[in-house]
Ligand SMILES: Nc1ncnc2c1ncn2[C@@H]1O[C@H](COP(=O)(O)OP(=O)(O)OP(=O)(O)O)[C@@H](O)[C@H]1O
């Protein structure tokens with residue numbers, strides 16, 4: 001799939017980019033879930049489900065998707081089901097209803113391992129690095145599915161995050177929070193994914209480090225890799241989002257372009273601090 005036409009990032013109004021309405025950004029702010037997802041690269045469509053066999057449903061008819069070459073951002077209060085939605089897309093949840101599609105293929109019944117092979121790179125919210133292993137060993141672990149020479153990819157990761165090159169022989173657990181997140185993102189990139197999923201990549205870092213991480217994420221997206229991320233820094237994240245989702249209690253509350261969500265009074269008052 002060509003993603004070369006998507007180089008211009010951030011705050012993009014898809015109705016302008018795609019005036020014929022073939023895109024997925026059909027829902028307007030306030031109408032909850034989007035109705036069109038057929039062009040999405042990755043979509044969890046109308047997902048309902050919870051943890052374990054008999055656990056209560058956490059997600060309720062929840063739709064999340066990311067289009068080719070775009071950044072999609074999920075925001076919402078603590079416990080809204082943002083991480084659960086990511087896990088559902090990655091195959092870590094038994095869905096009672098709904099489906100997951102990757103590049104047009106139904107992957108609902110695939111294991112997470114198979115999804116990695118199919119091109120999904122996932123950085124979970126917690127425990128996303130091996131703290132006792134060195135930085136370089138973490139990156140090597142990321143390449144576990146590859147049988148080819150991955151030294152070029154490692155070089156790309158080191159070019160993206162130069163501090164990791166300096167610290168490559170240090171145990172990852174000795175790194176700062178922001179550097180650990182770089183290791184986690186780098187590890188996911190080592191599989192050469194077709195879509196990158198990040199759950200709160202800037203959690204617990206200072207505003208300056210957050211800005212730097214966002215810059216790197218934009219840089220990754222510019223290569224054409226679609227990115228779906230959960231962020232607690234809602235305002236900053238929506239500023240770089242082609243599409244934003246506000247989840248509340250496992251449901252789509254608001255869906256729209258990042259720009260539209262930022263401009264919406266209800267979203268601002270309820271979720272962006274006014
Ligand atoms: N492994 C689990 N087993 C059972 N319930 C869980 C599990 N993980 C999360 N939950 C429940 O699912 C709901 C949604 O949690 P989730 O972690 O998806 O929220 P979140 O939006 O990511 O929150 P946060 O902003 O704090 O990361 C919560 O009620 C939580 O208690």
Ligand SMILES: [Mg+2]
Nearest residue numbers: 082083084125
């Ligand atoms: Mg979470």
